[in-house]
């Protein structure tokens with residue numbers, strides 16, 4: 001985690017990470033009560049993040065040939081685009097729901113979030129949290145709303161399918 | 173921190189009182205137990221044993237007031253309970269070896285000084301000194317190593333050939349610990365030609381893995397619990413089979429009271445002059461002795477005591493049905509006298525409720541009750557035979573089979589009511605106030621469970637899934653239908669039929685007949701369940717926070733508890749353990765065993781009630797913290813706050829500082845992180861076996877000891893239960909770091925208390 005990043009160190013870290021994820025998958029495959037597809041999704045995700053984090057610093061390393069640096073930039077850009085388009089509600093739901101309380105029962109655990117009015121854009125789209133205890137919906141705190149806008153705002157344009165990112169949606 | 177282990181609350185449920193710590197001083201002289209190059213014996217002769225009040229210590233068979241041996245564990249009570257004449261001394265020498273698996277939580281319960289769950293060279297050495305012993309051959313020199321006297325217990329009954337008791341196992345004087353694979357004892361009479369497996373004195377390592385996993389799971393699932401494994405120690409030995417193959421051996425160190433029906437017997441079905449004494453002493457030790465007024469004060473009521481023991485076995489058998497478990501090899505020695513499980517190598521769960529066996533000559537899922545009956549009858553018969561002409565008066569005949577059958581019917585009803593997802597406290601109310609509704613439900617479940625397709629039912633090398641319907645899946649899924657609101661009866665029946673997932677074999681005509689029967693029984697099941705839930709709804713005060721809370725609680729519990737215990741189907745589980753032993757043999761990597769055993773145990777516990785009591789607990793600001801368990805250096809707990817919030821709380825102690833970097837000292841490889849790394853750390857987790865994942869952000873906080881720590885708080889709802897698994901990752905600045913996910917997959921199985929349960933737990937802490 002320290003020292004100047006070098007291509008060799010990045011390669012080393014990526015190899016470690018790959019071996020680790022493969023071990024994890026092999027282990028999951030042995031277990032009957034685990035969804036291997038789900039583990040594989042997480043592994044792929046973490047692998048991309050790891051590759052990105054390790055190669056991105058090399059774009060500032062003059063010792064790396066310019067052509068390679070350009071290639072790294074393209075790949076890092078593609079990974080980021082992928083991450084932006086696939087960002088999952090589940091990975092930010094706890095943060096969006098922080099400080100929230102269900103208006104109906106006072107519960108503080110959100111099962112999911114629901115959106116409506118996609119075409120209105122990120123600052124007007126209706127966002128509600130669904131209570132895990134009673135199922136009632138109510139708006140998150142302003143801070144929670146801000147987290148939503150930060151993490152998902154770029155997606156809120158006409159034509160977005162919120163269900164693909166884990167939201168409940170009334171198709172409006 | 174109080175460590176309560178598994179059983180206290182459950183033992184209370186079966187009518188035993190518990191108290192924190194109240195053991196009277198022993199009457200036998202205290203001794204250190206080990207001497208350099210010498211030997212010490214300390215089996216008491218006939219002593220009046222002080223009773224151990226704490227049910228958990230009683231289940232472990234230890235006397236905490238008498239510390240013995242290098243690890244200062246409590247004295248082994250079995251030595252006094254059975255008496256010196258029921259043991260053959262075994263001179264044993266300490267051996268070098270590698271601790272292949274160690275049960276940290278159990279070690280703490282036994283009084284072993286150990287923190288966290290990390291194996292250090294110092295701890296490793298202490299474990300070997302306390303536990304690693306093998307029998308000295310006649311005339312063998314100990315070579316200056318520690319020598320200790322072990323005790324092989326004498327017993328009779330079925331399944332032991334002409335051995336006179338433990339032929340390859342003996343008790344340490346401390347911890348009530350039995351070392352399996354200690355070498356051939358003087359009680360071994362069987363020859364290698366008769367039964368090679370039981371004659372050579374060694375125990376296969378694979379058996380240790382199976383017993384270790386089942387021990388933890390059995391402690392969760394059975395109200396009388398199970399024997400448990402403390403350590404598996406590799407001494408480098410192999411069994412050389414006659415066909416040339418080699419099998420890795422181990423010392424398997426087993427805990428629990430280990431008092432068996434077989435201890436009353438001599439030979440196949442005879443008693444001896446010791447039988448009554450041993451029977452009474454065992455029953456007394458376990459709080460099962462019934463007394464009656466006699467000429468000179470109270471005297472043991474032998475038949476009443478026997479009936480009490482039968483009642484406990486009925487409960488265990490009913491719990492086996494409820495969790496879909498077959499023991500497989502019930503014998504006089506393969507069970508503890510109070511119904512606690514023992515000798516777990518043939519046990520199996522199953523996907524449905526087929527009448528499976530796990531060994532050809534063993535009992536079957538539905539038939540095993542008959543094996544239990546005949547072994548208990550053998551026990552009582554031996555006791556009677558030892559009384560001679562007094563038998564008719566002091567121990568009149570009991571129809572053991574009939575007693576067991578009627579107690580079993582009662583217990584089965586209790587278990588089936590439990591399986592609906594109702595809390596046991598509510599179940600008890602219904603059992604006493606609405607017995608007919610409860611019995612009707614039990615009958616409906618049993619009629620469906622027993623429908624078979626009549627295929628090969630030997631589930632030794634393969635998983636057998638031949639039951640016509642999956643009745644526990646119906647119990648599992650039906651309550652969530654009720655949560656969705658009122659559905660007409662027809663729709664409810666259709667849902668149950670779908671949940672039953674009928675699998676019908678045979679001719680077209682036979683199929684039609686079977687399906688018609690399934691249809692009819694499904695209607696009956698729906699009506700029976702509706703009646704039970706309605707009766708519960710009318711009585712919910714004092715058991716649930718509200719009607720909605722009750723429905724959620726039922727749905728969550730039913731879904732959690734009725735999930736099949738897939739990881740313990742015998743064929744795949746044994747295959748896995750064989751592979752692990754193989755790999756361990758090649759690599760010597762103890763992590764392999766930890767992962768296999770602990771993972772399997774974590775994914776197999778199903779009892780919500782027992783989970784609430786599993787691990788340490790204590791008061792925290794604004795609430796309580798329960799189910800404290802350390803897994804791979806990460807402290808886990810469930811927090812219940814007075815304002816109703818519930819959190820699963822993870823904590824990793826942090827050393828170092830901002831300037832030099834923070835170190836996660838309890839994690840493998842002790843990773844070093846910057847402050848920015850720590851703050852960007854995230855935990856990606858699942859509670860549904862990785863079908864879906866969530867993430868939560870780290871916080872810099874303090875742990876239960878007030879030390880700096882990285883903490884994570886996962887909001888959960890009351891009444892929830894599940895298994896948490898996850899990976900930690902950091903994406904910040906130039907770094908990317910991920911904790912070795914594989915080992916973290918061991919998982920944390922938790923149950924979240926509702927208001928009533930939290931209040932009861934808080935009261936327990938205060939009292």
Ligand SMILES: [Zn+2]
Pocket residue numbers: 102103104105106107131132133134135136
């Ligand atoms: Zn609510």
